[in-house]
């Protein structure tokens with residue numbers, strides 16, 4: 096297949112490119128650093144502008160991952176603008192380009208996040224939920240999805256992946272937690288009762304592939320493992336895998352003071368199921384957190 100990707104020099108995109116290049120797909124990556132693309136994205140061709148592509152180029156699928164990191168720093172006004180423009184602005188430009196193609200691109204796979212749901216407490220959720228949360232992260236995801244859905248007007252099927260924090264041994268959430276937990280300084284966040292969706296990187300890549308191949312994939316898919324845990328269980332399992340104590344909780348008021356509205360990412364949660372992925376026949380290899388952590392952190396003595 097001819098696949099065009101945005102944001103593919105990042106954590107998820109680099110791994111996707113490696114997988115898809117090995118499978119023989121032809122990859123083009125839209126990037127702010129096109130000269131880095133060939134080395135970061137398994138030989139993919141990098142372009143800085145969509146206008147650089149040949150007039151006859153029509154991808155079989157477009158994968159939209161671009162966006163400034165959401166959890167790197169508190170959501171000041173300037174940061175919110177960057178988070179917004181890097182997602183909604185990029186997606187709008189992409190969809191407008193799709194509208195100018197000589198033939199419709201059959202499929203747009205566009206990233207979103209479980210933050211779409213906001214903090215939902217004990218409410219059981221799947222993709223049938225109709226109302227996004229009310230914090231900035233939810234508004235961002237909702238607008239991002241709406242911008243992507245406009246590609247339907249140009250004849251593309253649109254798949255939206257609401258991605259949970261991705262577990263990988265290199266980067267992402269675990270890379271932030273590991274140094275603290277390895278020192279024995281880890282602990283639950285606030286009361287630890289919040290549900291905490293997660294997904295193993297390999298399952299996320301396989302899910303992207305599954306939705307790419309399935310000719311009837313359409314609409315929203317929660318990209319989270321079925322083995323959902325609360326933050327307290329996540330903390331206990333991670334500490335056990337590292338053979339370290341984790342009895343230093345981060346108090347909720349301190350997190351709120353330090354992070355402002357962004358603290359919803361740590362203190363809020365979603366009791367979320369990947370209902371549509373399961374119904375479509377997708378099988379999670381790492382459905383349970385204990386298995387996922389054992390695979391990712393194998394050096395620990397069992």
Ligand SMILES: NC(=O)c1ccc[n+]([C@@H]2O[C@H](COP(=O)([O-])OP(=O)(O)OC[C@H]3O[C@@H](n4cnc5c(N)ncnc54)[C@H](OP(=O)(O)O)[C@@H]3O)[C@@H](O)[C@H]2O)c1
Nearest residue numbers: 102104105106107126127161162163181206208258260261
């Ligand atoms: N990783 C997770 O746990 C997770 C969970 C939920 C949702 N997601 C979403 O999935 C997408 C991919 O995740 P990821 O972890 O691979 O992200 P990442 O490692 O942060 O990479 C995102 C890519 O977006 C592009 N980008 C960064 N800042 C930008 C800006 N200011 N303007 C335009 N483009 C910018 C960059 O590509 P270039 O430099 O090549 O332009 C970067 O490589 C992101 O949008 C993220 O929000 C990720």
